[in-house]
Amino acid sequence: MTFRGQDGSRALYQFRRLSGTRFAQKAAARLALPWVALPQVALLATLPYREGMQSDRRYDVAIAGGGFAGRTLALALAWLAPKGFRIALIDAEAPQAEAPRDARALALSAASKSLLAVLELWPALASNAQAIESIEITDSPLNAVLRPYFLGFDDEFKTGEPGAYMVEAGDLARVLAAAVADEKAIDVYAPNTVADYSSDGFGIALRLGSGGAIEARLLVAADGKRSRLRERAGIKCVGWSYPQLGIVTTVAHAKPHHGRAVQHFLPAGPFAILPLKGNRSSIVWTESAAQGETIMAASEADFAAELGKRFGHRLGEITLAGPRQSFPLDLQIARAFVADRLALVGEAAHVVHPLAGQGLNIGMRDVAALTEIIVESARLGLDIGAAPSLERYERWRRFDSAFSAVVMDGLNRLFSNDSTPLRALRDLGLGLVERVPGLKRFLVREAAGATGNVPRLLRGERL
Numbered sequence: 001m002t003f004r005g006q007d008g009s010r011a012l013y014q015f016r017r018l019s020g021t022r023f024a025q026k027a028a029a030r031l032a033l034p035w036v037a038l039p040q041v042a043l044l045a046t047l048p049y050r051e052g053m054q055s056d057r058r059y060d061v062a063i064a065g066g067g068f069a070g071r072t073l074a075l076a077l078a079w080l081a082p083k084g085f086r087i088a089l090i091d092a093e094a095p096q097a098e099a100p101r102d103a104r105a106l107a108l109s110a111a112s113k114s115l116l117a118v119l120e121l122w123p124a125l126a127s128n129a130q131a132i133e134s135i136e137i138t139d140s141p142l143n144a145v146l147r148p149y150f151l152g153f154d155d156e157f158k159t160g161e162p163g164a165y166m167v168e169a170g171d172l173a174r175v176l177a178a179a180v181a182d183e184k185a186i187d188v189y190a191p192n193t194v195a196d197y198s199s200d201g202f203g204i205a206l207r208l209g210s211g212g213a214i215e216a217r218l219l220v221a222a223d224g225k226r227s228r229l230r231e232r233a234g235i236k237c238v239g240w241s242y243p244q245l246g247i248v249t250t251v252a253h254a255k256p257h258h259g260r261a262v263q264h265f266l267p268a269g270p271f272a273i274l275p276l277k278g279n280r281s282s283i284v285w286t287e288s289a290a291q292g293e294t295i296m297a298a299s300e301a302d303f304a305a306e307l308g309k310r311f312g313h314r315l316g317e318i319t320l321a322g323p324r325q326s327f328p329l330d331l332q333i334a335r336a337f338v339a340d341r342l343a344l345v346g347e348a349a350h351v352v353h354p355l356a357g358q359g360l361n362i363g364m365r366d367v368a369a370l371t372e373i374i375v376e377s378a379r380l381g382l383d384i385g386a387a388p389s390l391e392r393y394e395r396w397r398r399f400d401s402a403f404s405a406v407v408m409d410g411l412n413r414l415f416s417n418d419s420t421p422l423r424a425l426r427d428l429g430l431g432l433v434e435r436v437p438g439l440k441r442f443l444v445r446e447a448a449g450a451t452g453n454v455p456r457l458l459r460g461e462r463l
């Protein structure tokens with residue numbers, strides 16, 4: 001990583017940008033260059049990958065947003081794109097500033113783990129990552145004395161690799177930040193923002209909040225759910241805010257969890273107990289917004305008492321083992337995932353309810369798909385920011401993301417209530433899942449990210 005200065009070899013850059021275009025072909029024809037020379041002229045379009053031609057402020061890809069999605073994309077491109085490929089990563093916050101604040105642990109699917117493994121990041125995460133070995137689902141009112149087992153996934157997990165791993169958000173942020181800091185192909189501009197941009201047939205020029213300017217062939221908006229770049233591109237979203245709050249914390253318990261994840265569906269929303277290394281679990285607790293605010297403001301003893309009511313007794317005595325943090329919950333899908341020389345990834349493109357722990361996994365699918373498309377185009381010497389590549393990305397990712405958001409929304413609506421007819425309906429549905437042969441195995445494969453048109457990186461292939 002380098003923090004960037006200014007200037008560079010503008011003439012060479014312009015020549016390189018122009019040389020692969022129709023302009024170059026016309027110019028070559030005028031100069032009576034033999035057609036046989038055109039492949040060499042076109043080859044010059046790939047010259048940014050040569051040493052000595054780099055300018056301080058000109059990049060192949062500029063990524064706005066250095067969260068999990070933005071950093072992973074930057075690393076994937078640095079690792080897999082042709083030599084000389086350069087990436088600018090612009091983030092509103094100073095590097096690592098967010099790591100200690102995030103109280104979450106993230107359920108990363110086996111597919112997301114494969115991506116991190118290809119990028120050689122998994123070994124740094126593995127020692128503190130807890131495999132999910134089984135899942136139990138209950139459906140009961142808040143005041144129920146017992147939370148009876150309703151649906152479980154045990155045998156489906158016994159063969160092969162675990163479907164998901166719990167990784168503490170602080171660990172993931174630190175590992176990504178360290179890898180970015182070590183990567184020479186990535187220049188980090190932070191704290192900084194993209195104040196404005198303009199694009200043309202050759203590239204995209206960015207004006208930074210600091211007053212500086214950089215150029216790239218493609219701009220990626222990874223700037224989260226309130227994406228300024230998405231707004232600047234005039235891309236609207238469909239969606240709504242849930243009248244719910246997501247509360248997260250960590251608890252320690254007397255008995256071991258044996259890698260079992262538990263989801264208690266309660267009338268105000270799902271309460272998830274997710275296994276962490278040691279006798280600890282991460283809590284993702286969805287409450288009605290008003291009740292959630294009260295719980296967040298409660299004293300430590302009252303907070304622990306409310307938590308205890310929902311947690312149950314199976315893991316013995318529990319104690320709070322981490323800070324509490326709350327998140328507003330939304331569903332949001334961008335109406336387009338691309339615009340002129342712009343692609344959206346992660347929560348800039350889609351936000352889903354966290355009840356199945358899929359938000360970042362869907363973002364990792366974006367990262368893997370966009371990397372695959374960019375790397376293929378770059379290797380062929382094609383313009384990575386041109387419309388055909390971007391359209392391919394949108395076709396690949398938009399339906400899949402919208403489908404996931406709708407499924408999460410449906411589950412939240414079906415379960416987050418105390419209605420007797422709906423309880424009967426979901427009990428019937430969960431009963432069917434238990435009985436239909438192969439359905440549970442399919443659902444486990446789906447959660448592992450192994451179904452559909454899976455990008456190669458998520459299958460563990462290096463490209």
Ligand SMILES: Cc1cc2nc3c(=O)[nH]c(=O)nc-3n(C[C@H](O)[C@H](O)[C@H](O)COP(=O)(O)OP(=O)(O)OC[C@H]3O[C@@H](n4cnc5c(N)ncnc54)[C@H](O)[C@@H]3O)c2cc1C
Binds near residue numbers: 090222363
């Ligand atoms: C309670 C909860 C539990 C969750 N659990 C899971 C889970 O178990 N598994 C899972 O897969 N997902 C989970 N998610 C979802 C997951 O946390 C998100 O999908 C993921 O963090 C989004 O990452 P991102 O990089 O897209 O966006 P963000 O993490 O929001 O990153 C955006 C980045 O952009 C930067 N930025 C913002 N504006 C600008 C700007 N103008 N210019 C430059 N930079 C800017 C910010 O500083 C930030 O670094 C959960 C979410 C919640 C709320």
